Amino acid sequence: MEAELIKNDDEKDKTDTFEDILHIVGNNGPFQKRFIWIYNFTYALILSMIYYNILMALAIPKHWCYVPGRENTNLTLEKWWELTIPVETDSYGQDAFSKCKHYSSDNKTSTTTCQNGWEYDKTWYETTIVSDNDWVCDREVYVTQSFVYARLGEFAGTLIAGSLGDILGRRFIIVFTILSLVLNRICMLFISSNYGWFMVLSVLSSTTVNTGFLASLTIGMEITDAKLRETVLSAQYIGWSLGVAILSFIMWIIRRWDYLFLISTVPALCLFIFFRYLIESPRWLMSRGKIHKAYVQLKRVADINNKELPDNFLDRLYAMNKKRTKQKNGLLSLVSSWRLFKNTVLLTICWSTVLLVLQILIYNFGNLKGNPFLIFFLLAMAELPVNIFGKLFSKYFGRRLVQFCAFMCAAISALVVIYYCEDDRPILTLGLVLFVKFFSYLAVYIIDLQAMEIFPTNARQTGTGLCLFISSAVCCISPYITYLGSTYDSRYPYVVVFLLVLIGGISGTFLPETSDIALPETTEDARVFGKDQSYWNFLNRKSKYEPPKKKYGQITC
Structure with missing residues (x-):
């Protein structure tokens, strides 16, 4: 009898963790599977098409000065160029007809800038924003500035929206992201000729992309079993990569930027058909003390998973909240301890370097020789194997070792690209660039996983938002780096890529291993x-870490 009383007292003292709560409502049931398909995979697919359609719309077709008179001759275009267009050295160090000058006299003694506008090669593009508005030559910088303003929008939006995600919730950020992107892209259709307003919309349309992507990823990870985190991340990354690949084929077929905007943007509204599956993260609600709202969300999960909730389920949630200590939320929580502050700085460095590399590679696709749509498609497809290898490698070898190897392989590939870049071997150059893209994307896959696992629940959205905020600021220079490559020397972007992946690889080794460890x-x-x-223990992916002992007034939720 005495032993039974002691046992009952122990059960009374025992308080549930959130993992226990998830086990009751189901952490790997129909609800999780539907959420992953709709708001991790499909949402990321559509989001990537909207995010990158501006890159296709601002593509710069091959162009040259329009010189009147050819219509009165039977000369081919090539022969007409020889008579009217001077030859210059391009960024690859090869001779090519000038894009921005023509001869001002018949004896070819002097040249002048284009006086009668430009003609555009329509082999790949029927219309782009650039060809519609003549953003070439001295106005080609408009394209670069558009991308810079878009990065500034991400810079401002990630911190603001990231903090809002921890204040107003993950679901709010997802809804706001969808509506904001659709509205801004539609407005761009009507004001593309007005450079000032176009820049304003470039800023606004980018403010929630990063946090919107992470919000759905965060919910997916917070409502599923720890063993499924790699699956959630892989689903979202596969969706993102497929969206980019599909976008390239859409533009290849229609070849008009305005039709591309409509086809790739409007389908985002279809996500609201499945709005009942877009729950607010109950883990976040618990961390904010919103117990009854968390109960409503958990009951919805349990109903779809065909799980019966115990009669004292709500009381158990309140018990968790009663013993939960008051926590610092937001940015203050990130400096509440040296270890968390150090990890935040390291994640920021890794994220900044690898995202800047990816931005350089994607912006530089137009400078590679060949079919631009096929190149864009291959750059997207280089990401797909990452979702398979990243999941397997990170699970069996841990996060730190895989991340370091990915960075080093990207550095080696970038070095080889620098060596062969100016040779007239476009297929070899493209293949090497694809290797850089693959290993860089593998690195960012691991970093995203680490960020979701290192930051505590009460600051997860804020922490990732801060890292992306700083990363977005760093990425603002990526259009200028690719501009240097297209204007001066095609090797410049890859020199920068090499240095960046070295910095990121060394910094990432100081992060803790997070594989198969309970989320803080x-x-x-x-x-x-x-x-x-x-x-130095890279291969030991298991940690002895356990959550702190539950004392009176201290408990996790």
Whole structure:
């Protein structure tokens, strides 16, 4: 009898963790599968098409000065160029007809800038924003500035929207992202000829892309079993890559930027058909003390998973909240301990370097020789194997080792690209660039996974938002780097890529291993996260880390 009383007292003292709660409502049931398909895979697919359609719309077709008179002759275009267009050295160090000058006299003694406008090669593009508005030559910088303003929008939006995600919730960010992108892209159709307003919309349309992407990823990870985190991330990354690949084929077929905007943007509204599956993260609601709202969301999950909730389920949620300590939320939580602050800085460096590399590679696709749509498609397809290898490698070899190897392989590939870039071997150059893209994307896959696992629940959206905020600021220079490559020397972007992946690879080795470890729920958990791990022990992906002992007034949720 005495032993039974002690056992009952222990059960009373025992308080559920959020993992226990997820087990009750189902952490790998029909609800999770539907959420992953709709708001991780499909949402990312559509989001990537909207995000990158502006890149296709601002493509710069091959162009040359229009010189009147050819219509009165029977000369081919090539022969007419020889008579009217001077030859210059391009960024690959090869002789080519000038894009911005023509001869001002018949004896070819002097040249002048284009006086009668430009003609555009329509082999690949029927119309782009650039060809419609003559954003070439001295106005080609408009294209670069458009991308810079878009990055500035991400810079401002990631911190603001990231903080809002921890204040107003993940679901709010997802809804706002969809509506904002659709509205801004539609407005761009009507004001593309007005450079000032186009720049304003470039800023506004980019403010929520990063946080919108991470919001659905965060919900997916917070409502599923720890063993499914790689699956959630892979689904979202596969959706993103397929969206980019599909976008290239759409533009290849229709060849008009305005039709591309409509076809790739409007389908985003269809996501609201499945709005019942877009729940607010109950883990976030618990961290904010919104117990009854968390109960409503958890009951919806349980109903779809065909799980019966115990009669005392709501009481157990309140018990968790009653013993939960008051936590610092938002940016203050990220500096509440040295370990969390250090991890935030390291994640920021890794994210900044690899995202800048990816931005350089994607902006530079137009400078590679060949079919631009096929090149864009291959750059997207280079990401797909990452979702398979990234999931397997990170699971069996841990996050740190895979991330370091990915960065180093990207550095080696970039070095080879620099060596062969100016040779007239477009297929070899493209193949090497694809290797750089693959390994860089593998690195960012691991970094995204680490960010979701290192930041505590009460600051997960804010922490990732801060990292992306700084990364977006760094990425603002990516259009200028590719502009240097297209204007001066095609090797410049890859020199920068090489240096960046070296910095990112070294920084990432100082992050803790997070594979198969419970997510830190509070800043107290994050304070000791990875404390026991040895720097040189790359292959030991198991950590002895356990959440802090539950004492009176202290408990995770």
